[in-house]
Amino acid sequence: MTVPTKQKAVVFETNGGPLEYKEIPVPKPAPNEILIHVRYSGVCHTDLHAWKGDWPLPTKLPLVGGHEGAGEVVALGENVKGWKIGDLAGIKWLNGSCMACEFCQNTNESNCAEADLSGYTHDGSFQEYATADAVQAAHIPKGTDLAQVSPILCAGITVYKALKTANLKAGQWVAISGAGGGLGSLAVQYAKAMGYRVLGIDGGKEKGEFVKSLGAESYIDFTVSKDIVKDVQAATEGGPHGAINVSVSEKAISQSVQFLRPTGTSVLVGLPAHAKVESSVFDAVVKSVSIKGSYVGNRADTAEAIDFFSRGLIKCNIKIVGLSELAKVYELMEQGKIIGRYVVDTSK
Numbered sequence: 001m002t003v004p005t006k007q008k009a010v011v012f013e014t015n016g017g018p019l020e021y022k023e024i025p026v027p028k029p030a031p032n033e034i035l036i037h038v039r040y041s042g043v044c045h046t047d048l049h050a051w052k053g054d055w056p057l058p059t060k061l062p063l064v065g066g067h068e069g070a071g072e073v074v075a076l077g078e079n080v081k082g083w084k085i086g087d088l089a090g091i092k093w094l095n096g097s098c099m100a101c102e103f104c105q106n107t108n109e110s111n112c113a114e115a116d117l118s119g120y121t122h123d124g125s126f127q128e129y130a131t132a133d134a135v136q137a138a139h140i141p142k143g144t145d146l147a148q149v150s151p152i153l154c155a156g157i158t159v160y161k162a163l164k165t166a167n168l169k170a171g172q173w174v175a176i177s178g179a180g181g182g183l184g185s186l187a188v189q190y191a192k193a194m195g196y197r198v199l200g201i202d203g204g205k206e207k208g209e210f211v212k213s214l215g216a217e218s219y220i221d222f223t224v225s226k227d228i229v230k231d232v233q234a235a236t237e238g239g240p241h242g243a244i245n246v247s248v249s250e251k252a253i254s255q256s257v258q259f260l261r262p263t264g265t266s267v268l269v270g271l272p273a274h275a276k277v278e279s280s281v282f283d284a285v286v287k288s289v290s291i292k293g294s295y296v297g298n299r300a301d302t303a304e305a306i307d308f309f310s311r312g313l314i315k316c317n318i319k320i321v322g323l324s325e326l327a328k329v330y331e332l333m334e335q336g337k338i339i340g341r342y343v344v345d346t347s348k
């Protein structure tokens with residue numbers, strides 16, 4: 001397989017600065033890395049946060065973003081085991097970790113202090129060729145549609161893990177706040193496949209129809225509802241047993257703690273800049289609710305999330321555009337106008 005020395009990528013030099021579609025060198029894999037010819041990459045709201053510099057964790061600069069990349073292995077570092085040229089591979093948010101600390105030992109690699117992050121501390125999938133740690137890269141079954149699977153590599157893994165974190169039983173209610181977006185539209189489907197009853201919350205009629213078409217029994221429009229807490233409790237016969245927060249709204253996250261059924265769990269996933277979650281201590285104690293953070297997933301969560309997809313239980317609602325149009329995708333995302341996920345084709 002011949003690998004070129006130059007390629008197209010989207011690069012930014014400063015947070016919030018120009019997103020330049022330009023030619024850069026093809027990276028060389030380190031001994032522990034594989035080189036992936038990225039065909040498609042999902043665009044996650046995290047990529048927008050990274051570009052804007054929203055979080056108290058600095059990105060590398062200049063940076064190639066992207067962490068939902070799907071493609072083929074075209075080169076192997078000298079210490080790589082378990083991969084061969086031509087295998088299908090996925091770039092996910094967690095690119096690598098120390099593998100020695102308490103958290104790595106217990107398969108919580110994303111909580112490692114030395115976690116290396118694709119499209120954040122390591123150049124990611126908004127380029128034609130990207131390097132990835134051979135241990136953490138996702139194995140994608142032969143014959144998989146690479147555009148369709150790309151959103152599973154962050155959005156799918158993350159919501160699947162978040163649903164496990166809510167610790168629900170089949171037949172119980174789960175509210176997905178932000179249900180029409182990239183993570184939310186997958187959360188609705190994983191929740192259904194796991195046997196839960198789903199209520200979706202998002203804005204607008206079109207997102208409501210979309211969320212219901214994915215299997216949500218009920219939908220609350222936050223742009224219309226005068227009292228979200230009351231409306232959610234009424235629709236779920238006393239409040240959901242769990243809530244998955246994938247909106248980028250501080251207000252919506254605090255509402256989720258209020259509308260929970262006693263003993264329920266609210267899972268924090270969405271990461272609005274500088275946000276705080278507010279909960280009355282009295283209510284939290286008397287209702288005995290839990291608030292838990294959930295951060296992507298480990299290698300087993302990755303394999304399981306891909307397996308749900310491969311068995312046809314999850315469909316990604318994608319719109320494919322060229323990599324050169326990434327800045328336009330960020331604009332639509334900022335305005336909350338995206339239904340499902342945009343995926344970029346790295347060849348255009």
Ligand code: NAD
Pocket residue numbers: 043044045046047049154155158177178179180181182183184201202203222246247248249251252268269270271272294295296333336338340
């Ligand atoms: P997205 O923009 O595709 O979706 C967000 C959705 O929230 C939109 O549909 C929007 O209309 C909706 N929304 C906005 N305000 C709302 C409100 N008040 N109530 C209900 N819904 C509302 O974004 P995404 O790619 O799905 O990412 C969502 C968030 O999750 C981002 O902050 C991202 O950084 C974060 N994220 C976290 C993890 C993790 O591991 N914890 C992983 C991936 C992404």
Ligand code: ZN
Pocket residue numbers: 044045046047067093154155
């Ligand atoms: Zn992501």
